[in-house]
Amino acid sequence: MTTAEMVSVFTVDGQGGNPCPIVVDASGMSASDMQDVARRHGHESGFVLPAQSDDFDATFRFFVPNHEMEMCGHATIGALWLLARHGKLPGDKIRISTRSGPVTGFINRDDSGEPRVEITQPAGKTVPLTDAQRADVLRALAVGPDAIGGATPCNAVTSRIKTLIPMRSPEALNALDPAAEAVEAVCGRIGSTGLYPFAVIDREARLFEARQFPRSSGYREDAATGIAAAALAFGLLDAGLVAANDQEIRILQGRAMGRLSEIRVRIGFAGGRAVGCLLGGNVALMAAPSPRMS
Numbered sequence: 001m002t003t004a005e006m007v008s009v010f011t012v013d014g015q016g017g018n019p020c021p022i023v024v025d026a027s028g029m030s031a032s033d034m035q036d037v038a039r040r041h042g043h044e045s046g047f048v049l050p051a052q053s054d055d056f057d058a059t060f061r062f063f064v065p066n067h068e069m070e071m072c073g074h075a076t077i078g079a080l081w082l083l084a085r086h087g088k089l090p091g092d093k094i095r096i097s098t099r100s101g102p103v104t105g106f107i108n109r110d111d112s113g114e115p116r117v118e119i120t121q122p123a124g125k126t127v128p129l130t131d132a133q134r135a136d137v138l139r140a141l142a143v144g145p146d147a148i149g150g151a152t153p154c155n156a157v158t159s160r161i162k163t164l165i166p167m168r169s170p171e172a173l174n175a176l177d178p179a180a181e182a183v184e185a186v187c188g189r190i191g192s193t194g195l196y197p198f199a200v201i202d203r204e205a206r207l208f209e210a211r212q213f214p215r216s217s218g219y220r221e222d223a224a225t226g227i228a229a230a231a232l233a234f235g236l237l238d239a240g241l242v243a244a245n246d247q248e249i250r251i252l253q254g255r256a257m258g259r260l261s262e263i264r265v266r267i268g269f270a271g272g273r274a275v276g277c278l279l280g281g282n283v284a285l286m287a288a289p290s291p292r293m294s
Contacts, residue, residue, distance in 0.1 A: 005023075007022060010283075012260050015259075016259040017223065017283075020074055029047065044075055046075030046076065047062070048060060049061065057095045057096065062098075064219075068099075069099075071098050077118075077119060080105045080119070094106075118278040120278060121277050126234060127154055141195065142179075143176065147168055150166065164198060167197050168199070172199065173199040176213075178195070196232060203242075206248065206249045211256060222254075233277055237274060247266070250264055263279070
């Protein structure tokens, strides 16, 4: 049985975050072996494999209990953090091949020598939902139009399409209790991999809160979803909820699950145009596998 090291990514004061099994040397593992790891632990899992060309330093693969994913932000950050702690990285800039495309990781050290990781994501794109799609999503979330804030619900993507739904308040956000079957069905109809309702906590401080209800990962909710947070950053930019600069955007997630998490995103600009972002957060070792909370 392959041993996976457990980390929690996007922690707050060493607590919360999204638990993630990482295999730092998955050479020789088949796809079914990798999926078995995700099924045993009940979490998104990351696997580090040798690079397939000189253009990259490593290949990363990602699995949830039900299927393989093209990209997983917190597993990438967790794997780089572990590799840095083990002294297994070639430098402070790492070129990674994933099924969604190339990703670059940047490693810094804090005052205590702990690794701090940021990874690249491409510039995001947003497409507003039609009125019919918006009504469909509200039915899946089991709320009425009065629960929605002022921004326009949309599909947004950096690596995977997420549906951003502005809620009128953090309280309305954390009161959501959608049925998993309804989420899966509506995501299929609108071409999304998950619903990502969000609320403004402090617009001036660029602080927001969100929840992720994935389409069909094998569990009902995520404590922290880096790829969705990256998509949200561009949705906030397009909606005018954040100014067009590279100041940090902080996104809280997981409160309703008892695993409060914080994801940090910095959008990069060139010539006044958004060209991508850096995604980061804190990581902590976990002593033992954590059961998936529903």
